[in-house]
Amino acid sequence: MYSFISHIKFIFSATNQHGVHSPFVYSYITKGLYTKKKFATSKSVDILLKSIRYFNIKNLKINSESNLYLNNIKPNFPNLETKASQFEGIYLENCKDWNNTIIEKEIKNITWVFINNIHKSKEENTFWEKIKKQKEIKVSVDLFYCGILFFRKEQEKEHFKIRY
Template sequence: MHQLIAYFKFLLSSTNQYGVHSPFVYDYLTKCLYKKSKYRTGKTEKVLFKSISYFKCKTIWIAPANENLKQKIKKAFPFVEFNAPTYDLIYIGAPHLEEYLDIISNKTHNDAMILIDAIQKNKENMALWESYKQLEISRVTLDMFYCGVIFPRSEQVKEHFKIRI
């Protein structure tokens, strides 16, 4: 029941690319997320795979419990490395702020992307997502109901978007 109510609230407050005033986010939506996909996966995995392709990610960190996802990525993107001093993309299967805070804060760079699954699955995940948004590194955040994205982009003002995908 919680997810249904949360989804209706999300629909009332979210937008598409036309409600976005950031050129970076607009391009990400129109040239990446809203493009037709060749990937036959769930919503969050589509965001992940499309983003890897769009940003040409070379180094990716996947939370340890997602070995199956790591294999899928390696098959689709054989050039991707999973061990590096910094990462272009970090994927966290569900919000665990305390566990992954060090990786998010110290293993990313300005143009990195942090993708977090299931941000609105329950009240605890929603509270953790709110905590992620408050981090110093979180300059641009996108709530897509199924998942959330954080971009460190220090050159941009702190903004939060709710986007329908």
């Protein structure tokens, strides 16, 4: 029930690419997320795969034994590395997996963190709100099904809610 009510609230407060005033986020939405190619039926998996393609991710921190990796990521991106010392992308199944000490060691300016299920429960949503307020995170994109965090040092702190 929480997820349903949260989704209704989200729809009324979110925007599409026309409400975005950041060239970085606008480009990501229009050239990455809103492309016609569909990778998966699950919206969050589709967003993840489109993000990997748009940012041309070469190494992603994800459990290489997971079904998501084996069934969706590996077939579409066979050269993607999952065992590197620094990552361009980090996948977290939920907000509870956030660990500041690991994240801080592994981030680069271009790194993004994909967090699945940010509105699944009140607790997850509370975690999401805390995470996106951290000073290192400059841009957060809430797509309801998932959230994406960016560590762009050259950008002012901004939060976007985007309908997908």
